[in-house]
Amino acid sequence: MIIEFLGTGGATTTPRPGSTTEASRLAREKGTSPWVRSGPGLFLHGPQLVIDTSEDIIHQLNRAKIDYINACFYSHWHPDHTAGKRVFETNIRDYSSKPYKMAPPTDVYLPQQVAIDARRWLAIWESLEYYTHMGVVQVHELTDGDVVTLDDGTGHDVSITPFRLHLDYVYGFEIKTGGKRIVHAADELFGWDPPEALKNPDIAILPAGLFEFNPATGERIMEPNHPLFKEEASFQQTVEMIEKLGATETWVTHIEEAFDMTPEILALAEKRFAAEGKNIRFAYDGLKLPV
Numbered sequence: 001m002i003i004e005f006l007g008t009g010g011a012t013t014t015p016r017p018g019s020t021t022e023a024s025r026l027a028r029e030k031g032t033s034p035w036v037r038s039g040p041g042l043f044l045h046g047p048q049l050v051i052d053t054s055e056d057i058i059h060q061l062n063r064a065k066i067d068y069i070n071a072c073f074y075s076h077w078h079p080d081h082t083a084g085k086r087v088f089e090t091n092i093r094d095y096s097s098k099p100y101k102m103a104p105p106t107d108v109y110l111p112q113q114v115a116i117d118a119r120r121w122l123a124i125w126e127s128l129e130y131y132t133h134m135g136v137v138q139v140h141e142l143t144d145g146d147v148v149t150l151d152d153g154t155g156h157d158v159s160i161t162p163f164r165l166h167l168d169y170v171y172g173f174e175i176k177t178g179g180k181r182i183v184h185a186a187d188e189l190f191g192w193d194p195p196e197a198l199k200n201p202d203i204a205i206l207p208a209g210l211f212e213f214n215p216a217t218g219e220r221i222m223e224p225n226h227p228l229f230k231e232e233a234s235f236q237q238t239v240e241m242i243e244k245l246g247a248t249e250t251w252v253t254h255i256e257e258a259f260d261m262t263p264e265i266l267a268l269a270e271k272r273f274a275a276e277g278k279n280i281r282f283a284y285d286g287l288k289l290p291v
């Protein structure tokens with residue numbers, strides 16, 4: 001199995017229209033990864049599974065040469081993670097084939113609270129009903145504790161277990177295959193205390209949170225009393241969670257444009273972590289991790 005980062009931006013992607021940060025200026029100039037960060041999303045090659053569909057998903061699939069999504073999990077209802085749900089219309093294809101053929105529907109898995117929120121926010125539920133009617137998705141509502149097992153494409157199992165974070169409308173995922181264990185949370189780590197059962201995975205993929213300080217220089221970026229600290233984890237708190245979780249390797253994603261984190265700053269921060277014996281790296285669009 002290969003894990004590919006479809007997009008490593010957050011609610012704000014890089015470049016961000018109108019932004020004059022160095023990160024956005026460089027991304028416009030270079031036009032590619034690692035400078036450009038599109039909306040959050042992860043793809044598992046093998047089971048052909050996507051976690052979250054940002055509005056950038058169509059371009060991400062083309063870039064990654066992915067021609068079919070077998071299954072989709074949603075971590076939570078927020079628009080940066082769900083706005084690209086129309087992507088499943090691409091299962092309508094082969095207009096010229098006789099008899100007319102469609103790709104099989106994509107299995108869309110909604111963890112318990114995500115299915116409740118889908119009925120309340122952004123017309124997610126209505127959209128999925130429409131796509132069900134079109135025959136391009138099949139929706140599965142999960143109950144907390146459910147484990148979904150898929151084929152990894154070579155006859156072996158991949159199991160996916162959604163679990164609630166401290167902000168309990170948001171789910172992380174424990175993914176197991178071939179004796180390896182991956183823990184992924186797409187966003188919203190505020191207040192999370194990694195439970196024992198999840199500790200010491202092979203790979204952790206976690207959201208950056210708020211860069212209160214520049215991770216390379218230690219220089220303060222945000223005011224200490226910024227109101228966002230009441231509802232979002234700082235990057236420093238995220239690093240504490242990473243240390244508690246104790247993964248062999250940790251990749252940080254969901255990096256918001258507004259913090260002006262250029263690839264240069266993040267490379268320096270990685271060196272700083274390495275010098276402290278911490279295997280913490282920053283993911284970039286198109287990064288592939290073999291599992």
Ligand SMILES: [Zn+2]
Binds near residue numbers: 010011081186187254
């Ligand atoms: Zn997000």
